[in-house]
Amino acid sequence: MSKMTRILVLDGSAAGDAAHGMAACVVQTGDAYSVVAQTQSAGKQAAEGIGLLAAQVLAQAGWQAGAESQPQLVGVVVGPGSFTGLRASCATAAGYALGVGAPLVGVTRGEALRPQLEALVTEAGACDGWMLVTAARRGRVFVETGQGVQAVALADWQPPAGRWLVAGDAAETLPMPDGALLRSDITTPTAEQIAHAVCARHAGVLSPRDALPLYVDPPEAKLPAAGLRSAPV
Template sequence: MWILAVDASLARCSAAVLADGVILAQRSEDAGRGHAALLPPMAQAVLDEAGIDAGALDAVTAVVGPGGFTGLRAALALAQGIALGARLPCLGVTTGEALAAALPAGIRATQAVWSVIDNRRGRVILERFAPGADSPLGPPEVVGEADLPPASGPVALVGDAAPTVAAWLAAAGTNAVPTDVRMPEAAAAARVAALRLAGRVPPLAAQPLYVEAPAVRMPTGAAGG
């Protein structure tokens, strides 16, 4: 099973090729903008390194969010274009799924995992995973310190808001550990996509997953309406 994965959901671009459970090639670059220019050559580079062209893949996948509007659209447009041209399935992977999949198997098997993404408005976007689960308990939620859901045991935190949420949970008496998994990677997304392609986790369309409306600032002097 050969899968090309791309991601630009947060402040990093990445691409990877997975073949029968083994990552053959991967690239990543921290970038807050310019995803649309960075991703195509990155995807071509990993295909070249893996010695395969798009027509020999079994699927293409992209991280669908939650995340930044522009980055999500860039990754999805690229993945959908490659998949359409090669007549391949195009699969979605959530940001939380990609982050959780990057943790060591021992942590995921024994602890709840919370993916927490800073929404830059004093709150976080939360995806929760039960111990041993590869897919989240439900859709992403936007929460603040006052409305965090209860945790029945230790929690491993992934995502860029992990230190903040660790402090919130500690104040509530919950044992929470902020891991060093802060940004999603295409390599981890490819592993989730392989499970999805095999029917081991629920299907997810390669469509943007927005939890909040994009923040839009009207130009100065713009007329209201």
């Protein structure tokens, strides 16, 4: 009989109009992944309150504190995406992992979607690769490929040569020359896809990555209008 692994999955990465929070309890049995319980709520507030969503799905799955069954692995989407959503979801995931003594694993949106995107690239043929485009602020987007993530200003975007599969919740905003792209309606990884990437990283199939927010841009900080307080005497 195949070994079963219980995985708590959290995703608060989506930003802008697509912002939402998602929590799911997923079971891995062999090569198959099945959702036992899942809840999702739209809006920035949902991502910030992802702890409540996690508590709901754990109760629905019977994996809550004190229950006989507990998560054996905690996975979280580390970005790219919402600064606040990433901070909240990564902190919540770390708390649950510590509480149940389970490993904590982080994956990016592109890592979770990569098998599906690469399958579409292969199916399309004569395609140089994929880009996953997600919303950022101030006229910018995050562009993730198999080589990493960058934040780009749409006004300064220089499309790479070749033909690309472009997906993501902000794919329509990315200027590309006619005939240079294939658009996909794939936007957000499913709980099963996230769990698959989490297990791949935990097994060493994917290279190591800390389960910390992937901040493509440095955090913004402004000095108080009245200046800094004097040092204590």
